[in-house]
Every structure is written in C-alpha cells, then in structure tokens.
Amino acid sequence: MAVADDDYDARLDAHSLEQALLGSILATVPDALIVIDMRGRIVSFSAAAQRMFQYAQSDVLGENISMLMPSPDRERHDGYIDHYLSTGEKRIIGIGRLTAARRRDGSTFPIELSVGEVQDQGQRLFTGFIRDLTERQQAERRVADLQAELAHASRVTAMGTLAAALAHELNQPLTAIANYMEAGRDLLAMPGDVDRDLLGEAMAESAAQALRAGEIIRSLREFIRRGETVRQPEPMRALLAEGAALAFIGVDSRGIDMDVQVDRAVDKVLVNRVQLQQVLINLVRNAMEAMQDRPVRILRLTAAPAADAGKVEVVVADSGPGLDPDMSRTLFNPFTTSKATGMGVGLSISQTIIEGHGGRIWATASPWGGAAFHFTLDRADEE
Template identity: 80%
Template structure:
C-alpha cells in the first residue's frame, strides 16, 4: 500500500510539473504574441528558430517562411554578408560587440525597404545549445511611445533665422512639407483601413486620426515658433542625449520616402553623451541632411547612409551625415549654403541655408566634403553639455 501511495504521489508530482510547464509555455506564448517589440531567436549558426508575432508584422514574413533561414535575410548590405563572421568572431574570442550592449542600426523588410531599428541582443543556453535573442524596436513606428511622439510632433520643425519676407515664406513652405507629408500618410492609412472588407479596426483608425491631428498642430507650431525665434533672435538650448536625438530624427526623415535598398547605420562614440541644443531645431538639421542624402542616392546601385558623432577638441562634438550619392561638383560646392540655389527640379534651395543658420545659432559650424563612397559627407559641430 505504501508503494501504491508513493506511486500515486509520483504521478501527481509529474502531473503538477507537466501542468506547470504547460502554464509557462502558454504564458510565454501569450507574451510573445502581444509584446510590441519584435523578438527573434537564432542558434549559433545564425538560423532562426523563433519569430514572434510582432516580428512577422514588422518584417512582413510569416513564421514558417523564416524558420531555419539565416538571420542575415533580414539585414541590408553590408551586415547581410558580414553577420556570420560576427557570430564566429564572438564564438572564437568572446568579445562582446553587440550582446548585452545594443545598437542603432538598419533592418530589411520583405519588400526590400530598410528602416532604422534599435537592437538589443542577449544570450542563453538550452540543453547544451547556445542561443541568441534579439529584441527589435522599429524607430519609425513613433506611436509606440506616446510621450516621444508628443515631443516630436508637437514642436517646431523649423526655426531658421530669416529677415526677408521672401526667405520667410520659402522657409515656411519647406518646413511645412514634413508635417503635411505625415498627415497625408496617416490619412491614406485611415482610408485603407476603411476599405478593408469586414469589421473596421477602430483602434488603428483612431491612432491614424490622432497622429494626423498632432501633425496639423505641429504645422501651426512651426509658424508660431518661427515668429518667436525671429522676434527673440536667439536659440534656447538645453542638454540633450545626442544618440536618441539622431535616431528619432532619422526615423522622422524616413517617413514618406522610398527606403528600399538603403544601408543605414548610426554610430555614436562612447565619449559622446549630451549636447547643448534646441532639440527640434537640431532634429530639423538632421532631417534635412538625411532627406537630401536619400534623394541624392536615388537610382544608384549602392546606397550607403551613415550618421556618426564623435568628440573633438574645444569641448565640441562633430556630427557627420555621409552618403554614397554622386557627390558635389565644384560649382555646387561654392553655393551650397546660399538660399535659393539648388540642383533639384522641384527644390527651393533653402534647406541647407536653414540648417546653416540653426547650426551657427548653436555656436557651431557646418561644412561638406567627399564621403568615403564618393558621395557627400556633411559635418557640423555642437557644444558638449559638460
């Protein structure tokens, strides 16, 4: 009888352990299905073994299509070709370049378009196997962080110091294009939601309408803030984290443009922390430079876009936006920052002039030289906050 009781107890313990394992699996499945960031798990060969629901939405692949495939399929060049080497280097040396550190980089969707992401990588062991987990946040999906969206879309995107009415009108038209483009994108998304057969996703529709309203308010803020800036003739600055500021500006610049085939990366040296800046003015400089770079690379086979920042002498930080476009001719170099000089058929030639005004208002300077890929590299300096 004692053996029978012990047997029953063992069976009960086994059932409890099995029920607990099933509960853990169900809980994990529920978390992976609802977490807003994409989660991808790969093995030490770089093959995908788990692909969350958010990852499927972000990359436009169903999970069965990617299981067993190399993670490099989700990367643009040159990371696509180098990724297996990254893993081998870590396995051989143990040197952590990304694991436990994170980085800002670019990913590639199914349709070939690229987008800026924040990547955090972890490592675990399962039954003798080494696995790597990657949490990915799409920096273009600004609705994920309500506070950041409010900061980005409710403030001024243009405060160039101008004195003539003609320059003021042109500058306003140039800077209003950004929120108007965003409004058009959100309204088109709302129209597409209404056109879908079946029940309307009211939550997503409400988000699209809210974002459109926020961009409309931002357009009004542009006019108000520009008037205030002209009246004061000064720039209000405060300490701002440069890495986050660059990532957010790049994400905004990618709204409404064709990013397919663009290999983009953002690197900020460890010695760079915060800079003294008017957040929205500085972001507008980066938006202008990124959009110019993307337009310059249109139709080219190699599309390299690099944003970087490093400390320099004199308590300054140097920011660089470099591309692989056709570069600048001698004539264009001489009139680069002159208002109303442009090589674009539909351009007005005020973007770089405004950027120069903002940078000089921050106590820095801006210039251009050839990039490592034969395109153009724009440099500008800012004061470090320390």
C-alpha cells in the same frame, strides 16, 4: 508508486500550463520575439514578428537572422556573434539600441532592439525583442512639426512686429538723410560761390543719421541674439541613429549601404535635440535623393573629436554625383537649390541651427565622389 505517478502527472500538467501560458503571451504581445542559435539561425519567430516582417514562420525557420537586416548589418551580423563568442564583449546583449530592420518587400523601418541570452540544455540561444518605432516616431515627428509650425507662426508674427518697428525706427534717420542730401544738392545748384560751411554741415548731419540707422539695426540684432537655443547633453550615437531613422520614414531606402560610426572618445554633445534632428533629416534626405539613380548608394554618418578643442565634428557623406562647383559659394543661401521641386531653404535652416549652437557647417567631396557635409557641435561637460 501511485504517489510518484501523481507527482509526475502534476508536474506534467504544470509544465503544459506554463507552456500554454507562455504561448498565449507570445501570441498577443505587441513586440516581436525572435530566437536564434549561435550560428545566427532563427529557431523561433513569434506571431508579432510574422506581422511585422511580413514573413510566415515556415519561411524563416532555419534561415540566418541577417535576412531581416539592411546593409551593412546584414553582411556583418555573423561577425558580431563570432566576436562575442570569442571575446565575451557585450556590445548589444543586455543593453539594447535603436537600429533599422528590413521587411520582406525590402523596405527598411526603425526599431528598438533588446537582446538577451539563455542557456538551454547546453545550447546557447539569443532572444531578441523588437519594437517597431515607425508609428511612435511618426507621432513624434508630427508633434515636432506642429511645434515647428507654431514656432514659425510665432516667428512670422514677431517678424511682422519687428519689421513695423524697424520701419518706424529707420524712417526718421532715412528721411533726415534724404532731406540733408537734397539741401546739399540745392546748395551746389545755386549760382555763385558755394556755402562750404552749410554744405559741410549737411554732409556731416547725413553721415550722423546714417550711423544712427546702423546703430538701430545693430541693437535689434543684439536683441534677437539674446533668445539663445535651449540645449542639454544628448548622447551622440543615439542622436545620429534616431535622426537617420526619422529621415528614412516614408522613403524608399532599399539598396542603401548605411552606417553610423561614432568615435569612442565622443560621448555626449550639448544640443537642442529636436533642432539637431531637423539638421540630420535635411542632410540625410538630401543624400538619399542625390543617390536615387546611382548604381552604388553609400551613406555614412560619423562623429569624431574636432580640431577645435571642446568640439565634435559630425559628417554626413554620400556616393551621389557630388556638388555643383557653380553652387558651392551659394550653397547655404536661402532659395538656392538644384531640385526641380525644392525651395532651397533646408541647408540655410541647417546653417542657422548649427550656428545657433555655436558651431559651423561646410561641405566637401566625399571619398566616393559624392558630397560630405560637416558640422561642429559643443561637447557636453561631463562634470
């Protein structure tokens, strides 16, 4: 009997040690751990989760996990659980995804979510490990900004060299045109009959020099076009989610009903990831600023097969005041803006990037009376 008691005590000590070790790990791991039951109620909330979401454990135990989510996931989460329990279809479990979370003060921040499932004495629980991506994405954004600044400095230098070369190359034909035209004017001003042959020669030479100037510009344009954008296959859903998350950094996103919808037929697109994120950041931030004083703020990022074969159409739509009809024709021109502090180059840069990807960009009215910006991208060849 004493031996049995010793075995029991040993098992009890081992269990206590295991629990203490697990508690120590959960108290120090930087990622937040949240455990919920089948009804979505929080049953465990780690120390990291308390720091991340600014809630004490006593504030959230027994509450629905949706309190930590922004719209539209807040309203849909219980439906996600019911769908999984009834169909067994795993949309997040064991897969993980990039999404957004909501702190106690209502601010939204980007996260990486990994969800698991565990059976405990007949009860099914779901575990969620959450990593705050704010610092990582800010660092990535800073690196991208530095790269953009270096690229801009390089372009400015190249443009200076190009301008000098262009001025040098065009100076000769323009000077010749001026000389021939002045000679023609002098011939017309001379008394007596006009020497039509000489005048015709002057006009012909002027036309030839004008054509030469045009050829110089065309050759330089072709030279510039050879510097093609480096593109590679990227998953469409991740691009949209990351682009929206980056746009949300440092911006008050409370009250925005945001959703990302990607057609099942769309998988990967052929893009330069950093450049496309810049387009998405421009469009999403424009939408958020447009909706700043609106009572209903809806933001939708969608992607679906385009009418053009081999293309994907992406739409960023909002419920803002819509586009000014007077600006619609010059919307993508540089330095065109309705913002008091804007420079009006964001849409022009976006157009340059999209056209550099072989696509096009345009704007229409959204279903909610706001603006909807559409652009097309090449689908990645699966082979």
